[in-house]
Amino acid sequence: MRPKGSEGMPSQMEPWYRNAVIYSLSVETFMDGNGDGIGDFSGLRDRLDYLESLGVDALWLAPTYPTPNRDDGYDITDYYGIDERLGSSGDFAEFLFEADGRGMRVLLDLVVNHTSDRHPWFFSAQSSEESDYRDWYVWSRKRPRAARSGVVFPGVQGSTWSYDQKARSWYFHRFYDFEPDLNMENPRVRDEIHRVLSYWLRLGVAGFRVDAVPFIIEKPRPEGGAAELHFEYLRELREVVQWRRGDAILLGEANVVPRDDEHYFADGDGLHLMFNFWVNQHLFASLATGDARPLASALAATRKIPARAQWAYFLRNHDELDLGRLQPREREAVFGRFAPEATMQLYGRGIRRRLAPMLGDQRRLEFAYSLLFSLPGAAVLRYGEEIGMGDNLRLRERDAIRTPMQWTNGRNGGFSTSEQLIRPAIGKGPYGFDAINVEEQLRRPDSLLRWMIELIRIRKECPEIGAGEWHILPTRSRQVLAVLYTLRDSAVLCLHNFDETPREITVDLKMTSSGERLRSLLDQQASHGPAGRHRLRLEPLGYEWYRVG
Ligand code: NOJ
Ligand code: CA
Numbered sequence: 347m348r349p350k351g352s353e354g355m356p357s358q359m360e361p362w363y364r365n366a367v368i369y370s371l372s373v374e375t376f377m378d379g380n381g382d383g384i385g386d387f388s389g390l391r392d393r394l395d396y397l398e399s400l401g402v403d404a405l406w407l408a409p410t411y412p413t414p415n416r417d418d419g420y421d422i423t424d425y426y427g428i429d430e431r432l433g434s435s436g437d438f439a440e441f442l443f444e445a446d447g448r449g450m451r452v453l454l455d456l457v458v459n460h461t462s463d464r465h466p467w468f469f470s471a472q473s474s475e476e477s478d479y480r481d482w483y484v485w486s487r488k489r490p491r492a493a494r495s496g497v498v499f500p501g502v503q504g505s506t507w508s509y510d511q512k513a514r515s516w517y518f519h520r521f522y523d524f525e526p527d528l529n530m531e532n533p534r535v536r537d538e539i540h541r542v543l544s545y546w547l548r549l550g551v552a553g554f555r556v557d558a559v560p561f562i563i564e565k566p567r568p569e570g571g572a573a574e575l576h577f578e579y580l581r582e583l584r585e586v587v588q589w590r591r592g593d594a595i596l597l598g599e600a601n602v603v604p605r606d607d608e609h610y611f612a613d614g615d616g617l618h619l620m621f622n623f624w625v626n627q628h629l630f631a632s633l634a635t636g637d638a639r640p641l642a643s644a645l646a647a648t649r650k651i652p653a654r655a656q657w658a659y660f661l662r663n664h665d666e667l668d669l670g671r672l673q674p675r676e677r678e679a680v681f682g683r684f685a686p687e688a689t690m691q692l693y694g695r696g697i698r699r700r701l702a703p704m705l706g707d708q709r710r711l712e713f714a715y716s717l718l719f720s721l722p723g724a725a726v727l728r729y730g731e732e733i734g735m736g737d738n739l740r741l742r743e744r745d746a747i748r749t750p751m752q753w754t755n756g757r758n759g760g761f762s763t764s765e766q767l768i769r770p771a772i773g774k775g776p777y778g779f780d781a782i783n784v785e786e787q788l789r790r791p792d793s794l795l796r797w798m799i800e801l802i803r804i805r806k807e808c809p810e811i812g813a814g815e816w817h818i819l820p821t822r823s824r825q826v827l828a829v830l831y832t833l834r835d836s837a838v839l840c841l842h843n844f845d846e847t848p849r850e851i852t853v854d855l856k857m858t859s860s861g862e863r864l865r866s867l868l869d870q871q872a873s874h875g876p877a878g879r880h881r882l883r884l885e886p887l888g889y890e891w892y893r894v895g
Contacts, residue, residue, distance in 0.1 A: 362403065363553075363595045363619055363724055364656045365812030367802055368453070369397060370555075371729040372408035372418070372664065373432045374768055375750045375761075383764030385750070387433035387441045394444050396784065400732060401802040404451040406555045406597070408664060410438070411457075414464050414524075418664075418748065420455075420557065421462035421525050425542045442550045451552030453597060458539050459558040460525040468526055472512040484518035484529050484566050492570030496520070500693050502743060507568065518566045520558070530562060530579065540586045553587065553595035556617070559610065560600050577609045580616040595619060597658055601668060604647040614652035619724060622657040624648050627669050629661070631676040633705075633714065634683035636844045638827040640676065642818050645721070645829075656812070657723035661714055662731060665744050666696030689739050698746045702734035703777065708794050709887055713842065715798060716889040719805045720829065720840035722816045732798045733787050736777025738770065745769060752779040759783060804867050804891065810838045821851040826884060828853055830894075837894035839864065843884035854879045855894055864892040 377389030397405065409419035412427045419429070428438045445452050461468055470479040486507065493507040498521050507516045508523045518527045528535050543554070556562070563580065564573035580598075587594050598617035600610050604624055610617050628644035648657065669677045677695075684690075684704040685697040692698040705711055711734055719725050729751055737746045750771040753760030759771040759779030772778050787793035805811065814833030821828045825845035831838045843849045855862055856878040864874040864882075868891050874880050884890065 360809070360813045361618075361654065361656075362451070362593065363597075365809055366403040366724040367401065367719075367805065368404045368406055368597075368658065368724060368726045369400065369402040369729065370406040370408070370663070370726055371751075372748065373410055374408075374419070375748055376729060377751060377753070378762035378764065378767075379433075381763045382431075383762050383767045384431045385761070385768065386431070387428070387437035391437075391441045391444050394441075394448055394450070397450065398448045400799055401806060402450065402727070404453055404552060405445065406453040406726070407455065409455040409457055414462055416462075416524050417522060418744075420457050421460075421464075421522075422457055423462045423465045425458075425538075426545055439549065446550065452550070453553050453555050453595070454546055454551050455557055456543070456554035456596075457557040458528060458542070459562045460519060460521060460527045463524045463526055472510055481532050482529055482535050483526050485513065486516040486518070486568040488516075488568070490516055490518075490568035490570075492568060495570055498693075499743075502693070506566075516568070518568075520561045520564075520566075527561070527566065530576070531565060536579070536582070539583075543583070543586050544590055547587065547590045547594055552591075552593070553597065553618075555597045555599065556583075557599055559598040559617070559620075560602060575609070577612060577616070580610060581612050584612070584615055584617070597621070601671070603671065607648060607651065611652050611655040614654035616655075618654065619656050619658045621663075621726070622648055622659050622721075622723065623668065624671060625657070625721065626660060626667075627671050628676075629717070630667065630669065630680045630684070631672055632827075632844055634680045635676075636846065637824050638842070638844045639824050642827055645818065657721075658726050659718055659721040659723050660726040660728070661718050662701045662728055662747070663726075664728065664748060666692040666698050668696045670695040692743060698737070698739070698744055700735055700737045700747050700777075701731060702782075703736045708734065708797075711794055712797055713887040713889055715801060716840075716891070717827075717842050719801055720811060720842070720889075720891065722814075722829070722831065723812055725805070732795050733782055733784055734777075734794045735782055736772055736775070738772055741769065752783045754783050754785045755780045760785070807867070808838045808891070808893075809833060810836055811840075819853050821853065823849050823851050825849055826851050830855070835895075838867070839890075839892045839894055841882065841884060841888075841890045841892075843886065843888045846886045848883060848885055848888070850881060850883050852879060852881050862895070864894060867891040867893055 373390055374385045376385045377393050379386050379388030410432055411422045412424040412429045413419045413421050428435050467479045467482050470477045471483045490507040493505045496506050497503045503522055509516050519525050520527055563576045595618040597619040601623040625644045628640040631640040632638050669680055690699050738749050739746050749769055750761035787795035810831035810833040814831045816829055816831045819828040819830050826849050827842045829840050862878040
């Protein structure tokens with residue numbers, strides 16, 4: 347889709363995030379610099395050359411604030427600090443300088459739906475009704491009728507309201523009971539959040555991944571029923587960010603249905619980017635069934651967005667692969683294909699596996715990543731995906747997919763020299779660091795990592811994909827997705843065959859002004875045309891990217 351109002355804009359005027367490759371990592375499990383078994387900023391700094399060689403534009407760091415770490419850092423006790431296990435504020439500043447020097451932007455995780463129950467604000471709020479911080483949280487004197495509804499982690503979390511003995515009241519927690527929700531109705535809370543934004547933007551971060559957006563803007567109701575959502579707050583946040591740093595962004599986590607997207611993008615004055623959970627789930631439905639139509643329909647359903655907004659596409663993130671938005675039949679197909687055992691599933695709606703064990707081999711992974719990088723927006727890649735890391739299902743809940751990065755085949759996969767690690771590295775089996783590690787894959791020309799570096803380079807040659815208009819072309823094959831991207835006079839065509847058998851399709855490019863020849867971007871030898879109408883053959887799980895003209 348051509349963004350409204352950007353006609354005739356030279357491509358260098360495209361906001362950076364509309365065509366970005368974002369790499370997401372958790373400092374704690376990426377690289378341990380001081381040998382205490384916990385990843386840290388000095389370790390991460392040493393790995394910036396590696397990240398630069400991958401060609402990524404920005405890094406999104408999982409929460410790095412002081413934390414009791416009961417929810418992997420999403421339970422925060424101080425919004426203005428760096429957890430000392432990860433390094434000092436000085437280490438963080440050094441890291442920012444180094445990232446900046448390589449042209450890489452840094453996004454932090456903004457977790458303001460809730461704090462930890464050990465945040466000084468909550469201690470104070472609990473202590474007395476007179477506390478200045480009492481109404482920074484959400485209380486109910488009476489036992490809320492809705493206490494058991496709306497839990498986000500069913501099976502692990504029992505309720506959304508818990509009784510606090512000290513406060514002699516019930517408090518609301520959308521997530522775990524140790525994560526009390528902040529009261530966003532309170533202007534003093536909102537002011538404080540604005541100061542948090544100012545603080546990190548001033549230090550030099552390029553924006554935030556905003557945690558749990560629908561829950562930040564909801565007004566909790568002890569009596570239950572549909573929550574009231576305050577979308578105007580997103581405009582307020584956007585304004586605060588933009589006034590402080592013009593090119594900073596908000597990348598929202600909002601797993602919502604397409605008809606609600608417009609409220610989050612707020613005519614281009616809300617979130618800059620949103621993860622496209624709708625496409626993510628339907629993409630897996632397509633992968634599981636070999637039928638491209640669920641993905642094609644999801645792309646069409648989320649097509650209309652404002653000019654200044656963009657989608658962030660991803661395959662896997664640090665949470666379960668949430669399938670809650672699929673039809674039961676589709677969800678069963680994905681479970682059946684990719685998570686047949688109960689231990690692979692989580693919260694009754696998702697899968698706690700990494701992509702490589704789900705798909706099984708490099709050919710399928712290449713297909714999936716070719717698809718990801720051809721989707722019309724920004725692409726988000728999670729650490730370890732580029733080498734096809736596996737999971738450890740013995741770890742609890744989502745920790746299964748949060749194991750240390752595998753750098754070498756040496757001790758602890760090169761992550762740390764310590765005896766005791768924050769989480770065990772995967773040492774054995776087909777996904778152990780002996781078999782899967784960066785060092786080996788950098789050396790081997792046909793590795794997934796070398797393939798991925800090349801694909802990201804090619805993607806960078808195709809601004810049409812994130813910044814242009816796109817159309818799904820008819821192919822008469824429900825197994826093949828053909829998308830044509832155009833930007834001014836240039837065009838790119840990407841084809842993906844979801845089927846395990848070869849497919850022949852015909853695409854008609856007579857309507858493109860740029861010419862009728864197809865030159866493969868992946869295989870320099872292959873070209874077709876001139877013809878206008880092309881009959882093309884795709885191998886099982888085959889993919890092709892062509893420049894048209
Ligand atoms: C969403 C995050 O992605 C998840 O990891 C976390 O547990 C919840 N929000 C609560 O912050
Ligand atoms: Ca360390």
